[in-house]
Amino acid sequence: MGRISEVVQTKPEVDAPAGREASTIYRARRVLAIGPFRRLWGVTYLCSVADWLTILGVTSMATKLTQNYTAQNFAFTGVLLSALLPGLLFAPAGGLLADRFDRRKIMFCADLLRCGFIMSIALVGTVWWLYIANFLASASAMMWIPSKDAAVPNLLRRPDQVEVANQLGMVMTYGLAVISAGGIYAVVTGIGPTLHLPANVFGQLGFAKVIVVLIGLLYLTSAIMILTRIPELSLRNVHASPMVAPKPKAEKPAGFVALVRDGAGFIRSTPLVRGLLIGAAGAFAAGGAVVGSAQPYAASLLAGDSAWGLLVVAVFLGLATGLGGAPKLARRLPHERLFGISIVLAGLALILVAISPHLAVSLVAVPIVGACAGAAFLTGVTIIGSQVDDSIRGRINAIYQSMMKIIVFGSTAIVPVLIGLTRPRTITVWGNEIIIDGTRPVMLGGGILAALVGVIAYRQMDTRRSETIMADLRNAIRRRPRRVNGLLIALEGTTAADTASQAARLADWLRAAGPRPVVLAADPALDDKRLAKLVSGASLSGARAQALAAAAVRADIVERDVQPALDAGAIVVMERFVDSPLAHLSAVAGLDAKELEGLADWATGRLRPDVTVLLDADPGEATAGPISVEDHWRVQNLLSEMAAADPDHYVVVDGDGTEDEVAGRVRTAVKAVLVGRRSGLAPIEAVGV
Numbered sequence: 001m002g003r004i005s006e007v008v009q010t011k012p013e014v015d016a017p018a019g020r021e022a023s024t025i026y027r028a029r030r031v032l033a034i035g036p037f038r039r040l041w042g043v044t045y046l047c048s049v050a051d052w053l054t055i056l057g058v059t060s061m062a063t064k065l066t067q068n069y070t071a072q073n074f075a076f077t078g079v080l081l082s083a084l085l086p087g088l089l090f091a092p093a094g095g096l097l098a099d100r101f102d103r104r105k106i107m108f109c110a111d112l113l114r115c116g117f118i119m120s121i122a123l124v125g126t127v128w129w130l131y132i133a134n135f136l137a138s139a140s141a142m143m144w145i146p147s148k149d150a151a152v153p154n155l156l157r158r159p160d161q162v163e164v165a166n167q168l169g170m171v172m173t174y175g176l177a178v179i180s181a182g183g184i185y186a187v188v189t190g191i192g193p194t195l196h197l198p199a200n201v202f203g204q205l206g207f208a209k210v211i212v213v214l215i216g217l218l219y220l221t222s223a224i225m226i227l228t229r230i231p232e233l234s235l236r237n238v239h240a241s242p243m244v245a246p247k248p249k250a251e252k253p254a255g256f257v258a259l260v261r262d263g264a265g266f267i268r269s270t271p272l273v274r275g276l277l278i279g280a281a282g283a284f285a286a287g288g289a290v291v292g293s294a295q296p297y298a299a300s301l302l303a304g305d306s307a308w309g310l311l312v313v314a315v316f317l318g319l320a321t322g323l324g325g326a327p328k329l330a331r332r333l334p335h336e337r338l339f340g341i342s343i344v345l346a347g348l349a350l351i352l353v354a355i356s357p358h359l360a361v362s363l364v365a366v367p368i369v370g371a372c373a374g375a376a377f378l379t380g381v382t383i384i385g386s387q388v389d390d391s392i393r394g395r396i397n398a399i400y401q402s403m404m405k406i407i408v409f410g411s412t413a414i415v416p417v418l419i420g421l422t423r424p425r426t427i428t429v430w431g432n433e434i435i436i437d438g439t440r441p442v443m444l445g446g447g448i449l450a451a452l453v454g455v456i457a458y459r460q461m462d463t464r465r466s467e468t469i470m471a472d473l474r475n476a477i478r479r480r481p482r483r484v485n486g487l488l489i490a491l492e493g494t495t496a497a498d499t500a501s502q503a504a505r506l507a508d509w510l511r512a513a514g515p516r517p518v519v520l521a522a523d524p525a526l527d528d529k530r531l532a533k534l535v536s537g538a539s540l541s542g543a544r545a546q547a548l549a550a551a552a553v554r555a556d557i558v559e560r561d562v563q564p565a566l567d568a569g570a571i572v573v574m575e576r577f578v579d580s581p582l583a584h585l586s587a588v589a590g591l592d593a594k595e596l597e598g599l600a601d602w603a604t605g606r607l608r609p610d611v612t613v614l615l616d617a618d619p620g621e622a623t624a625g626p627i628s629v630e631d632h633w634r635v636q637n638l639l640s641e642m643a644a645a646d647p648d649h650y651v652v653v654d655g656d657g658t659e660d661e662v663a664g665r666v667r668t669a670v671k672a673v674l675v676g677r678r679s680g681l682a683p684i685e686a687v688g689v
Contacts, residue, residue, distance in 0.1 A: 027327070030164075032168070034155060036233075037155040040151075040155060040230055042225070045172050045176065045177055045180075046218045046221055046225075048177030048178075049177045049184070050114075050118075050222075051181075052177055052182070053181045056185045056211070057185065057208055057212050057215060058079050058130065061211075062131075065127040079131070082131045082132075083135075084405055085135060086136075087138070087142060087401070090139045090142040091145075091398045091401055091405070092399060092402060093142070093398075094142040094145065094146040094394075095146040095150075095395035095396070095398025096395060097146070097147070098151075098393075098395070099394040099395055103148075103150060104151075104230065104234045107226050107233065108223050108226050110143040111140075111222045111223035112223050113136070113137070113140040114140045114216075114219040116216075117137040118134075118215050118216045119216035120133050121134070121212050122212045122213055142398075146398040149401075151233045152385060153386065153390070153393070163326070163386070165385075166385065167326075171323075188210055188214070237389075237390045238390075266396075271460045273396060274460055275340070275459070275461035276383055278456055278460060279456070280376075281403060283373065283453070284403060284404050286446035288408040288446075289415055289443060289446030290315075290369070290446065293416075293419055293439040293442045296437065297311075297353075301362060310359070310363060311362065311363070314363050314366040314367045314370070315369065316370065318372075319371070319373065319374040322370060322371035322375040323377075325371070327378075329375065330379065336461040337461075339379045339380055339457065341458065342372045342379065343454030343457060344455060345372045345454075346372035346373050346376065346454070347449070347451030347454055348451055349368040349447070350443055351443075352368075352447075353443055354441075354446075355440070384397055418438055418441075418442050419437065419442060423437075424437035425437075486566025486571065488609045488611075489573050489612075489613065490576075490578070490609035490613070491506065491574070491575045491612075491666070492576060492579045492612055492613070493580060493615035493639070493655060498617060499580065499615060502663060505659070505666070506667065506670065507519075509663075510571055517570040517571070518572075519565040521557060521561045521562050521565070521572055521573065521575075547591060548599070551599050551600065551603035554577075554600070555603040555604065557574075558607060562607070563605070577612075578600045579612065582596045582597060582600055583634075584635050586638060611651065611673050612651070613666055613670065614642075614643050615653055615655030617656055640652075651670070651672075
């Protein structure tokens with residue numbers, strides 16, 4: 001129970017200091033600090049090493065059990081097929097089990113079955129049983145994988161950690177485990193020659209039998225750890241999910257037929273999941289086209305035998321980049337948009353690969369394909385883990401995984417046939433000879449298919465139609481945090497009284513101007529009291545200490561009022577958001593402007609207004625207050641410099657005159673800026689100035 005409470009505790013935790021975009025290593029450390037996930041990560045390592053060793057060790061044993069040369073050449077393909085076929089047949093059943101029964105017990109039983117089937121290969125010692133046992137062990141894995149994937153979100157403290165958890169899982173499965181399996185295989189098979197041991201020291205099968213037994217022991221260790229060390233795998237519905245699966249009509253527990261029917265109905269009725277699976281199907285088909293035609297394509301470039309190796313390295317470097325960079329992009333682009341965009345870009349890059357006239361061009365385009373594919377795959381898994389209800393997550397995960405195996409397997413098998421339909425021709429492009437064979441149209445078709453399907457998936461999944469995709473892309477390029485549908489308008493000026501009054505008037509006018517909710521972020525008087533209490537209570541007299549205290553109050557306003565309202569799609573009006581306090585501290589207290597700007601970024605999470613209205617009042621009239629007229633001039637000059645440096649986001653309004661006159665100018669300026677921004681305001685002529 002102690003470890004279960006570690007997961008279900010609801011105490012809020014800050015993933016990184018406010019305003020600082022946490023590094024990948026920092027976020028990974030925060031996820032690995034969660035005990036249950038860390039133990040599952042270790043179990044994933046054991047099973048992944050065993051999976052890769054199975055390909056190496058069982059293939060080696062298959063070659064030793066056959067004397068026929070043709071059969072020996074078929075050994076690797078036979079082992080691979082017997083491992084892939086269960087994914088085509090039994091993955092959906094694994095998803096049903098994951099949603100219906102205790103996931104920890106399913107994983108425990110699956111590991112025991114894998115241990116028994118793999119070890120039986122060494123005991124029986126016949127080639128026909130080798131393929132049958134490998135098939136059954138892979139079928140058991142189809143029960144294990146959906147349960148593990150569906151359980152991961154319940155082990156984490158917050159839903160936003162799912163993406164990092166998936167990253168860690170892929171690094172373990174396709175990185176550390178591959179290296180470890182290769183190293184173990186090399187060490188075990190190298191013992192005999194190094195120590196000059198006889199080849200039959202372990203019988204006819206030699207060290208291949210040792211590897212098979214070792215694989216079985218790894219699965220057994222995983223089963224024991226799952227049963228004794230990770231009881232949290234049995235948890236369900238730890239985090240509320242934005243999607244709710246359709247509930248069965250009968251009050252009694254649903255049977256497998258009802259689970260299948262509910263899953264199919266959920267996919268049909270949920271655009272996000274439907275678009276996800278459509279996009280995944282196109283991406284996997286394009287991936288299969290690449291896998292099936294990669295080697296003959298490398299030969300068509302006439303760049304020598306090294307071209308194949310260089311292209312393989314390039315695509316894996318791209319995959320690693322995509323897997324590592326997707327979470328950072330997701331902080332500025334919603335997952336729903338990132339998924340479709342990644343598939344479209346992968347398709348366009350694949351088209352470039354298809355028409356590439358030279359190896360140098362291919363080595364630039366191929367990593368882009370890999371990066372986009374890696375980002376799309378990780379984003380798809382993250383959407384399932386964070387936005388699909390726990391009661392149906394296992395089935396969606398299973399469908400996603402089985403689709404990958406079925407489509408990649410099928411397209412890989414069909415591609416060589418399609419390539420053979422085209423007679424190769426040698427042409428000269430820019431003085432370089434290239435071979436135009438079947439690989440080019442196959443890759444071109446795969447790229448076009450991926451781009452089209454990516455567009456369809458994007459349109460199905462996108463829930464932000466009022467916010468243009470270009471706005472999101474600009475935020476990504478400028479490294480700004482993503483925003484849902486909100487609009488932030490800030491009023492800046494030298495005196496707090498003027499900005500507070502005009503912010504309230506502008507908020508009232510915006511409420512009457514359109515259907516969108518309008519939020520006046522905070523009561524400035526309350527903020528002044530909070531800051532005064534904080535400064536006096538802590539006996540803060542230095543300018544730097546007071547700047548830090550002001551940043552703390554600003555961070556609290558952003559987290560408590562501004563960001564939630566923006567995420568809900570509201571128009572937020574904020575007076576003296578960042579610029580006025582920054583200019584005041586720089587001009588009056590003499591603090592470094594760059595340091596203050598970095599502090600402001602830290603406090604607000606790099607959040608900046610969409611529109612900043614600067615009240616340009618005559619500082620000579622500002623005789624009241626704690627600072628002199630000269631200081632008012634300095635503050636006003638700094639604010640004017642900020643506005644001049646970023647005219648796209650600033651509008652300067654004459655601040656002299658009565659409050660009504662200034663309010664009219666502010667409304668006119670804001671109305672002009674918001675035209676064409678889809679702000680949700682009523683038509684201009686419908687609102688008086």
